Amino acid sequence: MSKKHECIAMLLAGGQGSRLGILTKNIAKPAVPYGGKYRIIDFPLSNCVNSGIYTVGVLTQYQPLELNDYIGNGQPWDLDRMNGGVHILSPYQQIKGTEWYKGTANAIYQNINFIDRYNPEYVLILSGDHIYKMDYSKMIAFHKEKNADCTIAMLEVPWEEAPRFGLMLLNDDNSISEFEEKPKNPRSNYASMGVYTFTWKKLREYLIDDEANTHSSNDFGNDVIPAMHSAGEKMFAYPFDGYWKDVGTIDSLWEANLDLLNPKVDLDLSDESWKIYSRNPVTSPHYISDTADVQNSMIAEGTEISGCVDFSVLFSNVTVEEGAVVRDSIVMPGTVIKSGAVVQYAIVAENAVIEENAVVGQRPEDMINLDEWGVAVVGASVTIGKGANIAPKAMIDVDVKGVE
Amino acid sequence: MRSNNVLGIVFSYDYDYVLPELTNLRTMGSVPFGGRYRLIDFALSNFVNCGISKVGVITKSNYQSLMDHIGTGKPWDLSRKREGMYLLPPFSNASAAGMYAHRIQALYGRLGFLNRSNEEYVVFCDCNVVCNIDFRELLSAHDKSGADITIAYRKGMAPKIDDTLVFDLNAENRILKAALKVNSQDAVNYSLNIYVMRKSLLERLLTEAVGMNNTDFERDIIQKNTSLLKIYGYRVDGFARTIDSLMSYFNINMELLKRENRAALFDPERPVYTKVRDDMPAIHGLGSKVKNSLIADGCIINGEVENSILFRGVRIAKNAKVKNSIVMQGSFVSESASIESVIMDKSVVITPNKMLCGTNNYPVYVGKSIVI
Numbered sequence: 001m002s003k004k005h006e007c008i009a010m011l012l013a014g015g016q017g018s019r020l021g022i023l024t025k026n027i028a029k030p031a032v033p034y035g036g037k038y039r040i041i042d043f044p045l046s047n048c049v050n051s052g053i054y055t056v057g058v059l060t061q062y063q064p065l066e067l068n069d070y071i072g073n074g075q076p077w078d079l080d081r082m083n084g085g086v087h088i089l090s091p092y093q094q095i096k097g098t099e100w101y102k103g104t105a106n107a108i109y110q111n112i113n114f115i116d117r118y119n120p121e122y123v124l125i126l127s128g129d130h131i132y133k134m135d136y137s138k139m140i141a142f143h144k145e146k147n148a149d150c151t152i153a154m155l156e157v158p159w160e161e162a163p164r165f166g167l168m169l170l171n172d173d174n175s176i177s178e179f180e181e182k183p184k185n186p187r188s189n190y191a192s193m194g195v196y197t198f199t200w201k202k203l204r205e206y207l208i209d210d211e212a213n214t215h216s217s218n219d220f221g222n223d224v225i226p227a228m229h230s231a232g233e234k235m236f237a238y239p240f241d242g243y244w245k246d247v248g249t250i251d252s253l254w255e256a257n258l259d260l261l262n263p264k265v266d267l268d269l270s271d272e273s274w275k276i277y278s279r280n281p282v283t284s285p286h287y288i289s290d291t292a293d294v295q296n297s298m299i300a301e302g303t304e305i306s307g308c309v310d311f312s313v314l315f316s317n318v319t320v321e322e323g324a325v326v327r328d329s330i331v332m333p334g335t336v337i338k339s340g341a342v343v344q345y346a347i348v349a350e351n352a353v354i355e356e357n358a359v360v361g362q363r364p365e366d367m368i369n370l371d372e373w374g375v376a377v378v379g380a381s382v383t384i385g386k387g388a389n390i391a392p393k394a395m396i397d398v399d400v401k402g403v404e
Numbered sequence: 405m406r407s408n409n410v411l412g413i414v415f416s417y418d419y420d421y422v423l424p425e426l427t428n429l430r431t432m433g434s435v436p437f438g439g440r441y442r443l444i445d446f447a448l449s450n451f452v453n454c455g456i457s458k459v460g461v462i463t464k465s466n467y468q469s470l471m472d473h474i475g476t477g478k479p480w481d482l483s484r485k486r487e488g489m490y491l492l493p494p495f496s497n498a499s500a501a502g503m504y505a506h507r508i509q510a511l512y513g514r515l516g517f518l519n520r521s522n523e524e525y526v527v528f529c530d531c532n533v534v535c536n537i538d539f540r541e542l543l544s545a546h547d548k549s550g551a552d553i554t555i556a557y558r559k560g561m562a563p564k565i566d567d568t569l570v571f572d573l574n575a576e577n578r579i580l581k582a583a584l585k586v587n588s589q590d591a592v593n594y595s596l597n598i599y600v601m602r603k604s605l606l607e608r609l610l611t612e613a614v615g616m617n618n619t620d621f622e623r624d625i626i627q628k629n630t631s632l633l634k635i636y637g638y639r640v641d642g643f644a645r646t647i648d649s650l651m652s653y654f655n656i657n658m659e660l661l662k663r664e665n666r667a668a669l670f671d672p673e674r675p676v677y678t679k680v681r682d683d684m685p686a687i688h689g690l691g692s693k694v695k696n697s698l699i700a701d702g703c704i705i706n707g708e709v710e711n712s713i714l715f716r717g718v719r720i721a722k723n724a725k726v727k728n729s730i731v732m733q734g735s736f737v738s739e740s741a742s743i744e745s746v747i748m749d750k751s752v753v754i755t756p757n758k759m760l761c762g763t764n765n766y767p768v769y770v771g772k773s774i775v776i
Contacts, residue, residue, distance in 0.1 A: 282677055284669075285440055287697070
């Protein structure tokens with residue numbers, strides 16, 4: 001039994017993220033690279049340590065190898081601790097049998113023993129799908145002040161986007177009067193961010209009840225929270241004001257990366273008081289040659305640029321040869337873009353090779369039919385042959401032959 | 405030779421005097437270099453890349469910044485249960501009084517550390533040599549030749565440091581003659597001050613030298629013993645440069661703007677490790693213009709940068725111009741300011757519209773945290 005903790009965090013990182021297509025073929029969604037040197041999971045992990053939460057259980061299930069390797073002993077986030085620290089929690093065999101995590105609530109249910117070891121007052125449930133900087137300690141203080149059983153972080157979203165979210169109707173004291181799950185005609189624009197604080201004693205009871213209920217889908221949003229609400233537990237919404245983005249789709253991943261280049265977007269990664277930690281590549285500073293032209297872009301270390309880069313995010317150890325053009329694109333670590341190639345409105349995954357004069361993606365202004373336009377994606381370690389043309393919206397996960 | 409049978413020792417302070425400006429507030433090992441490194445990173449990385457897992461870091465004075473940098477040795481994987489990194493600050497006792505002037509005294513003062521170490525061999529080096537050397541080859545050359553001592557050397561113009569040894573070697577690379585204070589305009593075989601020998605031999609040589617009141621390692625131990633001991637040279641052909649002045653510090657940094665030099669010093673097979681600062685990647689703003697420059701993480705560039713090296717977290721404002729310069733961590737060049745041939749230490753601020761210009765053969769140095 002460990003020392004008692006006031007609050008521990010459980011990070012749901014088992015999702016496949018199927019809408020990211022080939023980008024999550026071999027890695028779990030939280031391990032998807034973001035922002036030049038980060039991976040999505042760096043954000044919730046860094047938020048935890050910055051908020052003073054030093055015990056984090058990371059629940060993994062889908063393609064965990066790379067994620068496990070990345071998290072390691074948690075040292076980059078200062079989560080290698082004598083007491084607590086980061087723990088990878090995969091499904092395991094128990095006396096009553098072996099089960100995968102059936103849903104988000106079931107994943108926590110299967111780890112009741114882990115949480116009980118720390119005997120916390122509160123449990124923070126996080127997901128590994130979002131880019132945001134948040135002080136969880138303020139939310140926990142709010143939860144305590146309201147004497148709540150469950151507090152849900154909420155964000156005011158534009159009305160036109162509201163139908164995509166789980167919404168909450170609130171009373172004057174911020175207690176939740178009603179939930180609406182992705183309604184056609186929303187009555188509220190307070191969206192749930194998928195960040196929950198529970199009083200552990202309460203949640204524990206509901207998880208056990210939920211597991212006993214054979215009709216349940218064992219999901220927080222669909223089952224546990226509605227059950228708590230209908231039983232009349234004290235549920236509050238904690239207002240969050242700041243940048244928050246679900247990077248669940250190719251378009252939103254592309255946008256969220258380029259948001260870093262928009263000075264109007266409230267996501268400052270250079271803020272010393274709220275650093276985002278990551279496992280840093282061991283490589284030299286990046287080099288910009290005499291022939292390069294780099295505008296409005298984010299460039300990570302180890303990258304060498306001799307071509308033209310505009311409004312793009314380049315990860316570490318990328319090579320852009322002389323005469324190559326990269327614009328409005330995301331290029332992940334180790335990729336080589338050869339002379340004369342053009343990469344535009346595209347996401348190119350790790351260690352890909354774009355051979356000479358190949359064209360990946362298309363600018364929307366050059367499209368005849370805008371419905372056919374979208375971000376092109378080239379998968380990890382794929383080679384796009386000389387002069388090949390990759391259409392917008394394409395997802396390429398096998399080598400493409402060159403065109404003579 | 406088993407690499408975990410070798411003890412590494414690095415002198416973090418030797419030749420501080422050749423860089424008085426940069427070592428005023430720090431020691432040679434913590435002098436910033438190459439956009440994101442400190443000079444000691446090269447020595448420590450050379451050690452760990454060949455599998456050496458016990459390293460002693462000998463310090464003398466002003467080593468606060470060095471301690472901040474190396475911490476427990478974690479970035480070099482030297483924070484270990486078995487062995488790892490040992491910081492060896494000045495130690496005074498009756499026979500070796502505290503502040504040492506020479507390598508012999510410094511090592512003799514650590515005789516206890518040497519005695520207690522179980523490793524059979526010892527490698528030691530300085531921090532003013534910027535190099536990426538495969539020490540496994542150096543160790544196996546030492547093994548094969550049956551030498552008592554092996555010293556890494558390089559062929560070229562000798563650094564302008566008085567106690568640099570210059571060697572005459574035979575075809576087997578045995579050192580026949582070692583000369584000091586050679587003032588030659590030609591290429592010579594000069595020592596890189598990287599030594600390999602049995603630990604027991606080092607212990608004996610040190611004890612004898614102290615007994616004879618000898619003080620100079622190069623003169624009294626190496627030069628005197630070229631005929632008595634088998635001393636061999638190990639020729640280094642990769643990237644290895646000795647810093648002997650502010651000008652050479654500047655030039656060696658600038659050499660990294662050439663691709664072949666970066667490829668040699670930052671060989672991915674033998675990476676150079678350094679302390680992580682968790683900066684965001686650099687941002688090149690709209691209207692910025694960067695040519696032939698090395699840029700570290702955390703920089704935000706909105707002005708012009710040419711033939712320069714920017715360390716982590718440097719900010720270049722709109723219309724500012726930076727040319728042929730080295731700008732260290734956290735410095736700021738304000739709007740419409742212009743600098744050329746300047747070495748800016750950490751956290752320097754150039755206020756708007758100021759101009760600062762050194763010359764091609766002598767850069768201006770601006771000290772830490774100065775506001776111009």
